[in-house]
Amino acid sequence: MEACYLVTMVTSTITATAALEAQRIGRSFDGKPVLEAVDLTLGAGEVVALLGPSGCGKTTLLRIIAGLLAPTAGRLAIGGRVMAEGGGTMAPPEARGLGMVFQDYALWPHLSVRDNVAFPLRMRGIGRQDRRMRAAAALDQVGLRHLADRWPGTLSGGQQQRVALARAIVAEPPLVLFDEPLSNLDRELRESLAVEMGRLLRRLGLSAVYVTHDQAEAFTIADRVAVMLEGRIAQIDAPEALFLRPASVQVARFLNIGAIFVGALEGGLFRCSRGAIELPAAGLGGWCGRKSGPAHLLVPRTAVRPAEPANGHLRARVSHCQFQGDRYLLHLDLGDAAGAPAGGHLACPSDRPARAGEVLGLALVPDRLHLWPAPA
Numbered sequence: 013m014e015a016c017y018l019v020t021m022v023t024s025t026i027t028a029t030a031a032l033e034a035q036r037i038g039r040s041f042d043g044k045p046v047l048e049a050v051d052l053t054l055g056a057g058e059v060v061a062l063l064g065p066s067g068c069g070k071t072t073l074l075r076i077i078a079g080l081l082a083p084t085a086g087r088l089a090i091g092g093r094v095m096a097e098g099g100g101t102m103a104p105p106e107a108r109g110l111g112m113v114f115q116d117y118a119l120w121p122h123l124s125v126r127d128n129v130a131f132p133l134r135m136r137g138i139g140r141q142d143r144r145m146r147a148a149a150a151l152d153q154v155g156l157r158h159l160a161d162r163w164p165g166t167l168s169g170g171q172q173q174r175v176a177l178a179r180a181i182v183a184e185p186p187l188v189l190f191d192e193p194l195s196n197l198d199r200e201l202r203e204s205l206a207v208e209m210g211r212l213l214r215r216l217g218l219s220a221v222y223v224t225h226d227q228a229e230a231f232t233i234a235d236r237v238a239v240m241l242e243g244r245i246a247q248i249d250a251p252e253a254l255f256l257r258p259a260s261v262q263v264a265r266f267l268n269i270g271a272i273f274v275g276a277l278e279g280g281l282f283r284c285s286r287g288a289i290e291l292p293a294a295g296l297g298g299w300c301g302r303k304s305g306p307a308h309l310l311v312p313r314t315a316v317r318p319a320e321p322a323n324g325h326l327r328a329r330v331s332h333c334q335f336q337g338d339r340y341l342l343h344l345d346l347g348d349a350a351g352a353p354a355g356g357h358l359a360c361p362s363d364r365p366a367r368a369g370e371v372l373g374l375a376l377v378p379d380r381l382h383l384w385p386a387p388a
C-alpha cells in the first residue's frame with residue numbers, strides 16, 4: 013500500500029515534466045461520443061495500464077496519444093510539449109517520437125531483424141555505424157542479439173514481439189505505447205513475456221501506456237491501472253487499491269472482485285432475496301451515509317470464510333470443488349432457484365475440500381464489504 017501512495021505522490025510533484033498529460037480528452041465518431049473527458053497523467057518512468065472491456069475506447073485513446081487520431085476536445089502534452097489542443101492543432105506521429113508495439117508485431121518482412129530494430133534511428137538520420145551498435149544493444153535488452161541477421165518471418169510469435177519491443181525502445185523514446193501486444197500469443201508465453209516487459213521498462217526507466225483487456229497482464233506490468241468503462245476512466249489506482257477500494261459497483265463487477273447483491277439497506281441490515289445480512293455500524297466502503305434505500309452490496313472473495321451452516325452470515329451450495337495443489341477453490345452458488353439477481357456465484361479459497369451439493373455457511377469479514385446506493 014505504501015508503494016501506491018508513493019507513486020501518486022511522485023506523480024503529482026512532477027506534473028511540470030509529466031511524461032504524458034491528457035486533460036478532458038474527448039472523441040466522437042459520427043456524432044457518437046466514444047471518449048468523454050478523459051484525464052490521464054503519467055510521471056516520468058511510470059507504467060500505466062488501460063484496462064477495460066472490448067469497445068470501451070482504449071485503442072482510440074492510444075491512437076490519440078500516438079498522433080494517429082485527433083481528439084475532438086481536450087489537451088494533450090507529452091514531456092511538457094503540447095501535441096493537441098481543443099480539436100485544433102495537432103503534432104503528427106513522427107514529431108512525437110514515441111515507441112509503439114501493436115498486437116500484430118508490424119515488422120517489415122523484407123528487412124532483417126537488425127534493420128527492423130534500427131529503422132526508427134534511420135528515420136532520425138542517425139549514421140549506419142551508430143545504428144548498428146544501438147540496434148545490437150536494444151536486441152541485447154530483449155535477449156535476441158543472436159538473431160540479428162534473421163528475417164522476421166523465420167521467428168516465432170514471441171520472438172517477433174520481442175523484436176517489435178526492441179524497435180520501440182531503440183531510440184529511447186519519452187513514452188512507449190502498447191496496444192494488446194501479447195494477445196496473439198498463448199497463455200504461458202503471455203505471462204512470462206508480460207513479466208519480462210515489465211522488468212525491461214523499469215530497468216530502462218521508460219514511461220509507458222499499456223492497453224489490455226486482461227486483468228492479470230495489467231496487474232503484472234503496471235504501477236497504476238486505469239479501469240476504462242464506456243469511454244471514461246472509472247478509476248485509476250495501484251492494483252491492490254483497486255481491489256481494496258473499488259470506486260463503484262461497475263468497477264467491482266468488471267474486476268470480478270466478488271459477489272454483488274441487489275437489495276436494500278434497512279436499519280443496519282442489508283436485505284435481499286437471500287435474506288438479511290447484518291452490516292458493521294461504521295466503515296463500510298463506498299456508502300455515502302444514507303440510512304436506508306436501494307443498494308448494491310459487494311462481498312469480495314477475500315471477505316468470505318467457510319463456516320458451519322448454522323453460524324454463517326450467508327448460506328451457499330457448493331457447485332464444484334477444485335483442487336489447486338496448495339488449497340481448494342470452492343465454487344459456490346449463492347443464487348436462489350427463481351433465477352438469482354446479480355451475484356449468484358462466488359469462487360472462494362478454502363483449506364478443506366467440500367462435496368458438490370453440500371450447503372455451507374459463509375462468515376463475512378465485515379470491514380471488507382462495500383455498499384453503494386442503487387437506482388431505485
Ligand SMILES: Nc1ncnc2c1ncn2[C@@H]1O[C@H](COP(=O)(O)OP(=O)(O)O)[C@@H](O)[C@H]1O
Nearest residue numbers: 041042046064065066067068069070071072073
Ligand atoms: N474510425 C472509427 N469510426 C467509427 N467508430 C469507431 C472508429 N474507431 C473506433 N470506433 C468505435 O469506438 C468504440 C471504441 O473502439 P476502440 O477504441 O477500438 O475500443 P477498444 O480498443 O477498447 O476495444 C467502438 O464502439 C468502435 O466501434
Ligand SMILES: [Mg+2]
Nearest residue numbers: 067070071072
Ligand atoms: Mg483495442
